[in-house]
Amino acid sequence: MLLALVMLSGFGGVLAAGFAMPLVGATSAVTNAGAQLFNELPTDFNALEPSEVSVILAADGTEIAQFYAENRIVVPLDQISVNMQNAIVAVEDRRFYQHKGVDPTGMVRALVSNASGGSQGASTLTQQYVRNVLVEAGVQSDDPAQIAAATERSTARKLREIKYALTLEQTYTKQQILEGYLNIAAFGPSTYGVEASAQHYFSHSAAELTVAEAALLAGMTNAPGAYDPIAFPEAAKDRMDWVLLKMYEEEFITQEQYDEAVTTQIEDMLHVTNTVGGCAAAGSAAYFCEYVVGEIENSPLFGETEAERRQLLLRGGLTITTTLDPAKQAAADAAIQEYVPTGDPSNVKAALVSVQPGTGRILAIAQNTNYGDATEDNPTATQISLGVDALHGGLENEDGTSGFQPGSTFKTFVLAQWYQEGRSGYTPMNTTPTRFPAATWKISCAPENADDWNVGNANAFEGGTNNVIRSTQLSINVGYARMTAAMDICSITDLAAKMGVTTNAGEPLAPKPSIALGSQEVTPLQMANAYATFAAHGVYCKPIAIDAITDSDGNALSVPSAECTQVMEAEAADQTALTLTYVMRSPGTGMTAALAGGRPSAGKTGTTELMDNAWFAGFTPSLSAAVWLGHSESYSPMNNQVIGGRWYSTMYGSDAPAPLWKMYMDGALAGTPHEHFPQVSLGVQPTPTPARTPKPTPASHEEDGEAGTSTTEQSAQPPTTTVSGG
Template identity: 70%
Template sequence: MSKSSSRGRSLSSPAQVVAMLLVFLLLSTAGGVVAAGFAMPAVGVASAITKASAQMFDELPDDFNILEPSQVSVIKASDGTQITQFYAENRIVVSLDDISTNMQNAIVAVEDQRFYQHKGVDPTGIVRAIVSNASGGSQGASTLTQQYVRNILIEAGLQNDDDAAVAAAKAPTVARKLREIKYALTVEQKYSKQQILEGYLNIASFGPSTYGVEASAQHYFSHSAKELSVPEAALLAGLTNAPGMYDPVQSPERAKSRMDWVLQKMYEEEFISAEEYQAGLDTQIADLLKITDSVGGCGAAGSAAYFCEYVVGEIENSDIFGATEAERRQLLLRGGLEITTTLDTAKQAAADAAVQAYVPTGDPSNVKTALVSIEPGTGRIVAMSQNTNYGDATGSDPTATQISYSADYLHGGMESNGFQPGSAFKTFALAQWYQEGRSGYTVTNTTPRTFYFSDWTISCAPDIAPASWAPKNANNSENGRHTVVDNTALSINVGYAEMLVQMDVCSVTQLAADMGVTKANGDPIDPNPSVVLGGTETTPIAMANAYATFAAHGVYCTPVAIDSITDADGNEMSTPSANCKQVMSATAADQVTITLQSVMTSKGTGTAAALSGRPVAGKTGTTDEMDNAWFVGYTPQLATAIWAGHSDRYYAMNHQYIGGRYYATMYGADLPAPMFKTYMDAALANEPVMGFNQVSLGAGAPSSSNNSDDSAQARQTSAGGRHNQPDQQENTEDEHDDSDDED
């Protein structure tokens, strides 16, 4: 154990402590302090205060529990790569064995030379402080144990958001001193000197922005506290008195003077030799510092910042982590959590590359885009990217934002909760169609006509049907009679209106809700018939996850961003569950998948999304005036949604250059579909090719003698079949609906 050259004496009783302390307080705080020979009136007053304070001392509770100090929480990707960290106080708790003996000696020398002799309170130190202060000096009488107690009380107040408790722990009052003394005596009875020293070195501030000796050593010297040299230890020990005043970065001369004073104390206490003392004096601050700044929060997460916001939302909105949002936030900032997330760094890099390739950050068009990817059957979010820098908008970066365009409001998204998905919503009507046992080869009348109030079945809201509604197709070639598969491949509006009129609209919106596509408050979308054309806002993550349900054969999982969490002691904590459940029949889900493969055939709207050498299913989406464009698609291993539009309001994206390319139109086929291909080809490059389940689409399957349209639909049922991708698709998607037709 470290040695001390001084020999104090132990306290004989708490009364002695109180008496000596009160004399000290009286003489050091009252006006007209005498320099020598205590005057009788002063002694009399001290006696009276001592008697009253002794009673006060006895009434204080004996129990004092050591509080674990706040620690840094770390957020990691699924492969263990650190994404960022969160902290209210930048602190890393370590054991005494991992703290240099030089540091232990330095803090004892400067803060409490009789630390190893006293029992928590040092009467010799009190007397010395009385004499020093009576002579005009400034000498504290608190032992290292008392300082430890004070730091714990402050920390408890901070962790509980209790400003009054923090103020009481710092107040220059007799009551505070008495409390510190009693608690210090209690601590010394329950804990060893080594435990107390370890606790103090972990909780105290050793810099303006660092707490505990480990984080401070890494900040100032870029190595651990176990490696601290004598000069480094002296520099850190000198900071505890006034971290801001002696900060070696801002005030190197003042810091050097303080360091030399600590070295002198270490030499006087025989902790270092004359040679070490001189070597320390010869060491300059600039020779010691090797600053490593530690930045926390989602702003330090780089391109994963918006995914980071989703993780934060998971913690702040789940009662797993506390009864209130304030408690959950405190846990994140102070709990020393290790949070391993679902983020796949390779897929995130592929997402970033695809986004920047098509709509770079700061593009003059001001078009925004977002990409989010989910693992079917688990709900694990593996990538989330958008073409903005995370932060507040500035003159030099006016598009910077902290809002995630992929997520819902509770996870950092827009208050409006997303964007209109256009015809990408038709898939939910298709899913209900198959859920009811209907055939993909049913022929529908796709010639535009007016639908009236009496045409609709809306059991949950019968009065919501419009008096009349006349949806239009993109062009006359889509008029006539087409199968359900045709309606999907070509995205024929009237064909889907005809399908919807044969079902209960409420069953479609409820199925969408079962797959996570809801209003912002979680309620099903209003069952207005025009919903089939995608006029109600939703989020890219909701769409990606809903389509992942089809890939998972009808199993819906709540999106999850966290794989595991351990607390500061390494114990596993509960995490939000994906709660996977079957929400539609596996056969119906597989029928949806087979039908959505037709979208990627030569006649479909999503040809540009066809992947290289592997089967894929998906759907394009476009809204009125070409102000939102989507592609949502999937393979058995990965579901992805891509949105492009404007974040401030809806206005057209056609007839302009975006990302250096001119777009005469802006359908889901134009930008989102090729971006989808670019991303998915890269994200799945090292994964095996997997096919979809092959199921019948129902009665009326075409024979080889059928017309070419039907033959194309028959060919699309072959898993792995694909078509060459043209450089620029001819846009035939019919999703530019009149705004009057949308919710």
Template identity: 55%
Template sequence: MSHSHSRAVRPAQLLALLLAFLSVSSLMGVVAAGMLVPVAGPTALAAKSVPSLFNELPGDLQTVAPAEESQLLDSSGGVIAHFYDKQRIVVPSANIADVMKKAIVAIEDKRFYEHNGVDATGIARALVTNLGESGRQGASTITQQYVRNSLAERGYLEGDAEQVSAATEQTTERKLREIKYALALEKTQSKEEILTGYLNIAPFGPITYGVEAASQRYFSKSASELNYLEAALLAGLVQSPVQYDPLTHPEAAQERRDTVLATMLDQGVITQKEYDEGIATSVDSMLHPTVSSEGCSGADSSKAYFCDYVLSQFLEDPAFGATRIERERLLKTQGITIRTTLDTAKQDAAYAALTNAIPVGDASGLNDALVSLDPRTGKVLAMAQNTTYGIEAGQTMSNY
């Protein structure tokens, strides 16, 4: 793997800059986008030198495959339901628009292709900024953010709350560990691999993780189809996914998007014409959201009871885990695909026949249900009833 564009950073220079940066950040109480690390002050590092602490930390980060949503499909491959704790769909680099990659680099780490995991220039710049009156600034590179997210994700997947906390704790040791991992990671992964990993693991909303899920949630399209304006909006979300959520805070999202557009213009990613047209476009007019519920509650009403039936079978099968908790965790984190025998045409016909005979919520109080099997194989082709699946008044989760 080639790193011909990487700029070597002398450890002594880097650690000296970092020590100064941490000290100033501590004195100013700096916390920006979760990227700065307050410490107790310069004297806190006196008992143990930074180089000594740095050398004692582990440096062999093994990145994890992040939690990914699972899908329940009908016989033709149509999606019936999604199962997740974190809404994420992992995609390869080829399925992410180039302008999305350029937008995230522009706003998060403009020297990404020049440094070797840690940006000494960025640390120095942040130090000067934090000493002055021009604001507060972080210095984490995309590689460092990828490390941080990977460590937190590993803790989440292992059910280790302490590990999750350690990945984001505001300590000097955490920052140094993150830097050492970042330097090591750049020796084993290419820039493209790191950037793709970051875009798949980073948060883009309250429960939306990774650029593909974000693209589908906000624009109902694949990340490969994003235009420059959509890419700018998504790139702005990672700094504060809840604060800048365009569905709930469109004004804040628009202000942040325009900041990203200005950065993209400054770095030659977009033209002046594109910038002018972009900032004149409201966020509301850009959005074409797909907002669906997790699990069988998010399934089409005619297929929800079949979904419930399959889910019950899955959660009771020891082949998918020793306990029900393990099976549910597998379903919600490992991105599995459950292919079923449900025939959508037959399912729609069955549901129509039932509800035409006795409408949903009929005053008679009568209910009807139907299951259609293939007599040769026993496969379930259709399963329907004339009730609405759910827990609200007038609904039921009882599968007849």
């Protein structure tokens, strides 16, 4: 005691606050050098806001997922039970309301206790708050040295805490300091701040904490892991009872309250709610969630580096309102599960992405896999999103693209450029299989890509003379090869690029003749959003997944813009859309996708050569969606097998993708009025001449198919070098 009094009186002039400097530790620390060090320490202290949970919401405000480095919910003091406030003061700093940041009396008490073999800390709540803030600053700046300095056992660290505590008490009220501590401290091994801890252990807010619950939480701050009531209920109960005794001794509770609380058992108190952070908690919206994360991590709007952007997401307390439409997401999930259920023995994968025309807003992203890492019980689980590009969680192919070969769904860009150049949908052409010499092609930006190409059709009846509309309706490969030959292929890939169909680097796809039949990989999102451009009369909008973001203070942050622009003539876009409505009518390849009640729709089937990729992309004036089926690991045929409980002798875009698309669209548009496409002219009609009328074939052969497939109709066709088609 004498030693402590000497220590507290001998350096009375050191502290600017007007009372002695309470040094902790060996007497060797009490030196003139120590006093000089104290005086040289800075007095400015930034009581930064602690890390908070970021929340991702659907467009209707429902929660999708939470992201956090520390599970913490910051709340004002008036939303924290007085029981909790009293409990933490009783156990951590009973003279909190009397001292000025440092408690000389407490220091003497701790010194005497420790000298006699006890173990008692001497830090006030203010000092503990300072320490927590310094640690948090190191964590937020990812600075291990700063964290170590804030937690080391040294006189220098203690002196720094003391000076900062004195400064803090001159600028903050006791209520502000208590609020800060209750929000930043750990009240469990995985929860920070009393609100998140109350929600975790008791499934209610900190405002509702009872005396017993408050004592349980307050007892954990000393050692959150050792006193965790879930893992160590007996140790937690002993600690809780000790806190209750301190609350009683400090007259925070009555004898009756103490008696009632001390008889409360741990198992009767706990109602645990486990919060899972990240997209794993988003359920069927997990892959949409991944897209949102990709938007934040890749956009300079949220920080100069990816590390800064990640920190903002994990610690910034953001409220991220997204474009996700829960009803449409549910409709997408239902359609996929109906046709290719998760874990289907065929191992066929399915993905559907839906976009709102004229806005770029992504409304749904679905696929038939569980989000996560593959396990023995769930071997198909994956975090890879099959519907989007590599920057948003998708696969990246060796050529710098993402996604899968689209087959004849890519023919739509040939059609769009055809109309963009003022050509007619009634232009007739010979669609009999033939060989196109390299000199046929005009490729101004890459003439070296010209090559000989043998092109066949999926069905024998597709030969003869057919116009553009008919070639589109039946997806006649040779017709589209002739259309491609009539134009500069670079103009086709450039137009597709203007609609977002590019490599991952944002470059146009390679301008090769086979591009007309979808020989290069694209993503379902690219196709859904490009087709939305036709629905929007030629206005392309970059896909967006975020409507708004506010920070922890409610301030709005900038978000990526759709940057909608007119990328093709409105009339040409409307002509493209109107021509694609013929695909939905008999004998069109997409007639199995015709919507309920005669709702107007437009679309295009797509199938690759070995039936290893099958697509349907289509739209109404207000909704666009693309469906892909295939194997995500490597291309493998899907015909002659059972998929989703149905036998498929073929797997054209009309077989499973089209009815899957129809089921989604019917559900997503249920209860909405029918909308119609503009009835524009499809061009000048040629003078009527006698022409062969193609004889309709059975429905199973009306799909556009792949040149070079092994079907009976293909056997007589010349060899082909393409790997894509209808």
